[in-house]
Amino acid sequence: MDLSTFIQQLLNGISLGGLYALIAIGYTMVYGILRLINFAHGDVFMLATYFAYYLVGIYMLPWWLGITLAVLLAALVGMSIDRVAYRPLRNAPRISALITAVGVSFLLENGGIVVLGARPKGFPRPEIMGKVYTLAGASIIGVSVWVPVLTLLILAALLFIVYRTKIGAAMRAVSTDMETTRLMGVDIDRVISFTFALGSALAAAGGIMWAFKFPQINPLMGILPGWKAFTAAVVGGIGNIIGAMLGGLVIGIVEIMIVAFLPWLSGYKDAFVFIILIAFLLFKPTGFLGEPLKEKV
Amino acid sequence: MKERNFRLNLALIVLIALSVWWAKDRLNPYILRVLNTAAIYIVAAVSYNLVNGVTGQFSLGPNAFMALGGFTVALLMLPLPQKEMVYFLQPLIWPFNSFSLPQWLFGLSLILAGLVATAGAFIVGVPCLRLRGDYLAIATFGFGEIVIVLANNAISITNGALGIKGIPEYSTLPWTVGCAVITVLFIRNLVNSSYGRAMKAIREDEVAAEAMGINLFRHKMLAFAVSAFFAGVSGGLLATLITTVSPSLFMFTMTFNLLIIIVLGGLGSITGSTVTAIIFAVLQELLREVEAPRTIGPIHIPGITGMRMIVFSIMLILLMLFYRRGLFGKGEASWDGLFALPGRVREFFERLRRKEVKSWTRTGIESHDQ
Amino acid sequence: MDKDRNRVARSIDTAVLRDSQDEILKIEHVTMKFGGLIAVNDFSLSMKRGELVGLIGPNGAGKTTVFNVITGQYTPSDGRVLFDGDDITGLPPDIIVTRGIARTFQNVRLFNGLTVLDNVLVSYHSRIRSSFLEAVFRTKRHLEEEKAMRQNGIDLLRQVGLEHLANEEAGNLPYGQQRRLEIARALATSPKLLLLDEPAAGMNPEETRQLMKFIQDIRDKYALTILLIEHDMHVVMGICERIRVLDYGISIAEGSPVEIQHNQRVIQAYLGEEERAYA
C-alpha cells in the first residue's frame, strides 16, 4: 500500500466518521440529560432523507430551501417524539421509556415501509456534489470535498450553541444536575425539547449528506448507522459531545480501513464495530472523555 | 392449602398432557401450527421476561439467541444428504459435514442449542452487566445485528442468505408444549426462590440491593444466561417447526414481538407472558388475514404488508403510556386467586348494589330535609 | 429528658464493660472529591465497639458522603477505612455488608414493589449456600434454607413490630414504618456496625420519640455499634454519647452532647447556615 492511498482512505474515513459524529451527538445529548437511549434517533435520520427527497426531488424546491425545510421538519419530528412518547414517562421506571423508544423506532420504520414503500429510492444529487475537482493531479468528486467541510461547519456551529449561548448553558446545567437546575427556575421541559430538536437537526443534516454519499434511501437505512453512532457515543464517553465527535471519527476510520485494506473481511465490517463496543465496555467503559458515572446515593 | 395447590398444578399438567396427546393427530395442520407457535412463544417470552421484567435489565437480544439456537439445531439435525444438497455455494465445514444426529437425540440438540445461546449471552453480558446504565440494550441490539451479519456471510456454516432448508419437522406438539411447561416451571421456581427475590430487588433498587449484599453482576448474569438458554431452545424448536432457518427469520422483529408479549402480559409476570404469548400467536394469524389482499364481491382490497407491524408498534407505545402494568401487573395468577374470583365478583356486585342503595337513600334524605 | 440522660449514662457503662479499648471502625484521613468539589476533607474517626456516635453538620457538609465511603458506594480519593482491623477501602458494597457494616439511606430506598417480609429476606440472600439449580429443583437443602430464612425474617419483623404488615407491599407503608423497615432490612444482614442516615427525617415528635427508644433497644439487643446522621438535635443530644461535627467537608468539633451544644464554632456553623438560608 502506498502513502497516497492511505491518506485517501483516511480522508474517506474522516468523512464517514463525521457523519457518524453528527448522529452520535443527538444520542449523547439526550442520554446525558435523560439517561435514555433514544432508539428512534436513527429513524429521524432516515426520515430527513425522505423529506429532502420529496421536497427537492418531487416538489422541485431549490436545494437550499429543501434542505432547510427537511432539517426543520426533522427537528419537529424529534421534538414531537419526546413530547408524545417520552415526556409522560419521565417519572416512570427507566425501562418504560426505553421500551417506548423501541416502539417509536419500530413504528417509524414500518410506517416508512407502508407509506413510503420498502423499495429503495434514488436520491438526487446537487450538481456541486457530483462535480469532479482536480487537485494536485488527483481527481476528487464533490461529495468527498464538501461533506467533510459542511460537517466541520455544522460541528463548529453546534459547539458555539452549546458553549456560548444561554440555551447551551442551560443544556449543560440540566445534564449535570437536573434537580438543582429546576430549582434555579429553568424550564426543564423546554431545554429538553430544544435538545431533541437540535439533536434531530444534526442527524437530519447527517442523513442528507449520507444520501449524497450513498444515494439510495430506504426506510430501514437508519438502523445500522444509528447503532454505530450510539457505539461512537459510548466510545467517546457517553454524555460528552466532543467525545461523540471523536468516537464517530474512530468508528468511521476503522470501518473504511477494514474495507480498504482487509477486503476479504469487508462483509464483517459491522462486526468490527461491535467488537470495538465490547472492548470499550470491558476495558474503558467511560470511553475517551466520559467521567465515571457516580450515582448520588 | 399448599398441598391443594400442588395437586391442582399436577392436575393441570396432566390435563395439558392429555389434551396434547389427544390433539396431536386430530387437529388440522393449520391449528396445530398456531398451537406450536404459541408454545414456542411461551418458551421465548417467559424467559425474556426473566431479564426485562423480573430483573429489570433491558435486553434486546432474544432474536440473536434464538438465531444461535436455531442454527445449532439445524446444523446438528439436518440429514447428511440434505446437507450436501443445501450447501451448493460453499461446502459445509467440518465437523458438521460428517455427521447428523438421529431423531432420538433431538432433545440433546435442543440442550446444545441452549448452551450455544448461553455462550453468546456471556460474550455480551460480561462486558455490559458489570456496568451501571443501559449498555445491555445497545449491546444486545448490536449483537442481534451482528449475528445476522455473520449468518449472511459465514456461508460455509449458515449457507448465507439462502438459509438452510429441509430440516426434519421434529417440533411436534408434545415437544413444543413439553418445552413450554418445563420453561414455565423452571423460571417460576427460580423467580419464587431466594435468587428470584434478589433479582427483583435489583429491579426495584440496584443501590439498595447491592448495599444489602446482593452481587449485582452475578445475579443479572444469572438471569441473562438462563434467559438466553431458553431462547436458544425456542430457536431450535422454531427451526424444526418451520423446517428452514435463514438470517431473515431472526431479525429484530422477533424480539419486538416478544417485547409486546411481555409488556402486554405484565413485566415480571410469568402467567401474564404465558397467556399473552397464546393471545399473540392467535392475533398474529388473524392480522395476517387482514394484511392479505382479498376480493369481496366486486371490490378488490389490495393487501398492505407491514400493516401488522404498525398496529403492533402503536399497541406497544399505547401500552407503555396508558396501561403500563399490563394484564397481570407484576403478579401471578394463582389457584387461590382463581378460587377467590367468584367471591370477588359477587362482592363487587354486592358493593355496587349497596352503593346504589346508599346514594339513593341519601338523595331521599336530602329531599326530605328540604 | 432526664430519663433519657440516665439511659445514656447507663449505656455508656455497659459499653465500658464490653471492652473500651476495642476499636471497630477506624477512618484515616479520608478525602472525597467530586470533580472540583471536595465533599469530605481529611476526615478521620475511630469508633469503639458498642459506641453510639452522632455525625452532624449543615446541609451539604459531607455527612452522607462519609457513609458512602464507609459502605463502598464511593471509593475515596485519598485515605483509608479500617473495619475490625481490615482495610476495606475500595471494596464493593456487597462485600462490605457481609463484613458487618449495614446502612439505611437518607431518602428511604426500600424495594417498593416487594412485600415487607421479602424486603427483609433479600438481606439473607448473600448467605445462602444452595445454588440456583438447587433452588430451581427445590432440593431439600434449599427448601430448608428458605424455611429457616423465612422464620428468621418473621422473627425479626416481630421484634421491630412490623409482623402484622409482613405481606403488605413496602411502598404502601406509611413513612414512619418505611423507615423502621429500612432499619429492619439492615439488621437482617447481621451487622456489627449500623449506619443510620437521618432516621428521624420527616417524623412527627411522637414517632421521633419511638424511634429513639427503638434505636437504643436494637443497639442493646443486637450489640451494635451505631453511627448516626441526624438533623433533629433532640435525637442527637438525646441518644448519642459522642458527636462529631462536619462543615464543608471538614471536622470542626467533637465531644459530648453538652460540649457540642456550647461549642462556639458549631454554633457559628449552624448560624452561618441560617444566614445562608435567609440570604
Ligand SMILES: Nc1ncnc2c1ncn2[C@@H]1O[C@H](COP(=O)(O)OP(=O)(O)OP(=O)(O)O)[C@@H](O)[C@H]1O
Ligand atoms: N455523587 C456525587 N457527585 C457529585 N457531587 C456529590 C455527589 N455526592 C455528593 N456530592 C456533593 O458533596 C457534597 C456533600 O454532600 P452530602 O450528601 O455528603 O452532604 P450531607 O452532609 O449528607 O448533606 P444533607 O444534610 O443535605 O444530607 C454536596 O455538595 C453534594 O452535592
Ligand SMILES: [Mg+2]
Ligand atoms: Mg445527607
